[in-house]
Amino acid sequence: MARTGRPRIFDKELAISKAMVLYWEQGFESTSLAQLKEAMGISSASFYAAFGSKENLFKEVIDRYNTSYGKVTDCLVDTSIKSKVAIEQALRQTAKMQTDPSHPTGCMLVLSANVCSEKNNHVRDLIFKERSLVRLNLEECIIRGQENGEITREVKADVLCTLIEAFMYGISTQARDGISYKSIDQAITQIMKTCDI
């Protein structure tokens, strides 16, 4: 049955998108309620009625990121494509997305809450958990590749995972520094060779 009460006047999904851009650009702590409210075009009352708190909105933003821009690494869990192809695709899509000037550069999961004050350590941990998932997916993808003989067994999966993961995370800072997609893409070509050594 239809819900009762006065209908919401603003578009909640659009508001989350606007909030995501701010959190992505400035980070969780450095983004103020005043900025969020202005970008979303709503008042304090509407904000808290719809989202509960600044932190809770951030959680909704993380979900939104994971199901939109963050999907660039989803190929890592796709067992229908070859592992090495999946890794290369994840890296190239990551580089492409993170250098796209139509939104904040870099990865929101790497940049938005890597450092914060003590009182928000639990928010930092939220992001940490998201990264752990990506790492897990990457490592399992590498293990599949080693079992199939696509990826060298000379190096332990854990080490290869650390290698690829560090490179992937580093792209965020490079994207912020203005390093071009082309340069990163060429670096990916080179780093993929380490899977064979």
Next chain:
Amino acid sequence: MARTGRPRIFDKELAISKAMVLYWEQGFESTSLAQLKEAMGISSASFYAAFGSKENLFKEVIDRYNTSYGKVTDCLVDTSIKSKVAIEQALRQTAKMQTDPSHPTGCMLVLSANVCSEKNNHVRDLIFKERSLVRLNLEECIIRGQENGEITREVKADVLCTLIEAFMYGISTQARDGISYKSIDQAITQIMKTCDI
């Protein structure tokens, strides 16, 4: 001649060290004056008399970092050692330093002001300039190596630089995530092979 006036009661160098730990751990914006003052053991008046502002203290902290922990990449400009050795040393020393639990993990130049609110973009730019210097040193080191025949000429110096730099920056996030020095160190062994391909 000796300076006049009441002598400073606290150790300025020690105070900068205490401030560095806070900025390193939490970032520039997330570190409050109250925290800084307490860690340094001084009052507002002493703080502003000695350092001028929160931002100016941050500049002094950057200098301190560059001449202490940040020296792990200084070998890149040492033309008396082979380029490839210098790069490997820079990476291993970086990994060792950034995972050392006796101080905040990761690199202060990567973590402390990568994202911030608009009003502090000039502070972010300070850190950006510091990173640019490291990148420049790395690229010139690679070029030397290619000229000497130590490093493959199959790949452009710019691309190899982007590859190594991304990996190096990514260590900061990994160190924050608790990835072990051992794992990163083994990854370095692997990534160094890309200099030969």
Next chain:
DNA sequence: TTACTTATATACTAATCGTTCCATAAATGA
């Protein structure tokens, strides 16, 4: 119509932010 539910606008809160002011303390120079 009346009751109920939810969203809105506006005003407001206590706490914290970086910074400044002021009186006083402690040194040197004349």
Next chain:
DNA sequence: TCATTTATGGAACGATTAGTATATAAGTAA
């Protein structure tokens, strides 16, 4: 001794922080 200089402790500054209170608007259900 007395002026000058610099540092100190502590109170206070206006601005901003995240979040609430209150009254009203706008919908559905009976």
